[in-house]
Amino acid sequence: MSARTTAQSRERWYRILEGSAPVLGFLFAMLVMLVVVELIGESPSRAISAIVRFSFSQAGIAYIFSQAMPLIIAGAANAVAFQGGIFNIGVEGQYLFGALCAGVAGAYLSLPTYLHIPVVIIAGMLGGMLWVLLPAFLKVYKGVHEVISTIMMNQVASALVLYLVLGPFNGVRGQSLNLRTPFLKDTAVFPSLHDVINSITRLFGYEFPRYVAVDFSWLISALVIIGTWYLLTRTALGLKIRWVGQNPHAATYAGVDVRKTIFTTMMISGAIAGLVGLQSVAYISKYFTPNIARGLGFTGLAIALLARNNPIGVVFAGLLFSFLNRAGYGLQLYTRVPNSLIGAISGLMILSVVVIDQLLRRYVRNLRRKEVGQNV
Amino acid sequence: MFNIWYFLLRGLQTSAPVAYGALAGVYSETGGIVNIAIEGMMLTGTFFFVWGAIAFKSWIMGVLFAILGAVLLSILHGIATITFKVNHVVSGTAINLLAMGLTRFMSMQIFGMETQTPVNSYIPPRLFGINILAYFYIALALLTIWIFRRTRFGLRLRSCGENPWGADSLGVNVYAYKYAGVILSGVLAGLAASSLYPNQWIAEMTAGRGYLSLAAMIFGNYNPLNAVLAAMLFGYAETLRYFSAQIPFLVNVPSTLIQSFPYVLALVVLAGFLGKTRPPKADGVIFEKGED
16 A cells, blocks of 8 residues: 555645656746846846836736736647647748738728628648648648748748838828738727726726736637647547657558648647737738737747647746746846847747757656666 | 849858858757857858957957857857757757847947947958958858868867777767867857957847848758758858849849849758758767766
8 A cells, every 4th residue: 555655645745746857947047137237247036026127017917917828829839830830930931921921801891890800810720730731731742841831931921011012002092111001800809808908907906907908819729728728638639640740650650640630730730820820910010010019929839838838838938938038128127138038038938948848758757667676 | 224243242252141151050060069040140140250350450359259158158059068968959049049139239338229239330441342251251261171081179079079999998088079170169159259240239230130130050961061062052142132133034023032042942942852861870979978
């Protein structure tokens, strides 16, 4: 009896060890950041207080949550792809093109609200899927690695949206620096969810200010997370995706159509990616602009890695990255530390998480081997 | 008037960063290490070039600094992928993210400006109006072929990319060769950086050329010379942009679309390349001594 409980508690300890890499990696990266802060002649304690003051104020918390929404969606798009063994570095281009499609659908179609908003959302998803279609074909039929093809698609997307907004979908008459599509019709604009969300958070004595986007995209993010979690853990397709991701050869022997599964995985990932820009297009600015925040796809990649491709973990990792962004602005504002340090530190954080992860896994594996040796 | 001579020279220059980058990819992947980090290495190299050149008032120091900066990141990539056995693409992506923040941070600390440096006047000498570094990559590709086919180092490096377990069983120090491949990749990424635009550093100025290099490498089927020729195809495609006003069938194409021409071309080329590419057998495979 007691031998069994020690084995159980040991097993639990192993699990905790194996799962602690993200936390340790984060702490290591923060430590490095503070050392750098010290090296450039700023006091680490001032840096910490600047971060805390700027991030955990009423507005700070609200911005962290609000700006985490696109990051969470981008993280989910990458996580689904990773689970299927795909590196979708093209989330970047997919959301750019998806956002353009959503903006165009919102500005040029005339529909009643109950149709227009879903159409805008679907347009975004279709745009994302369209932008992953060619890489998916190349991957499945020509064996072209998706990392290369999706990166090319990112470059093409950048140029194409610029061309389309300069030309056919230009919403600004005459010369203007603010390049954009026409404004969305009122029927296409996302409703605010302030009242709903605040009625819940008021119970905890917190209220989201009106000037922070608390909008329909929060619901979309929640649905994306629940949807990907359900897909990956509760459906046959999700099981196939994970099999193919873990071992395509074994999946073939198990009767899985590997090509079809890879294709489907990429399409799902692209569809989710197409939703990333919706908060900006359909709520905050109410138009699409080529100057829309870039790089969310790459941050999403980092988020998925940090969350180990677990949809629930993506929520926390997304919030963490949103916090890091905010922390960067806090540093820039209140200390002599430039914002860009946070960018470098997030790269370092991913590296340290994966390295620590490998070290812990190896350590636990050795412990297990020793244990087996003792029992024999 | 369309000046063909000028077009050829200009294309040679435009191709240079992608060509050196493609060679950088070839060295790394021949040793079995997938290197997406070339983009980040190149970006870091461009900053280090300007930094070194301005600090020492010498373009040669600029080149050495560019190599130093890129090699530092390549060593980081090596430590992550070879010693700690992290997935190669994950490590590369993280390094690219790191490079973006790091260059901006260093620019801020050293020059007081985050998105660009002052203009650098210590640039490599020009021959017929283009950067002298643009004349060496074809020779370097031929040299690389010779190294891979005829030297002990090259053969062993290839064996580490094809079958590290076999190489290991024959007494080759696989880890050392993989490190050598990645570090040489860093050296070439430094040259790629030096040939891009030595006059100034601007944030994210590599703008995807590191990735384009990898496409060239794949298009060239991991052969050094073919990779360089593929890079030149992309480079000349990009050069068309500067001449579009003088070329009849390009006059009416918007410049934003011509900009994406090399990338579209890369996609078309990849699509038309019917699964013929053959990467080193153990490319991207994590090698652990004593495990199979």
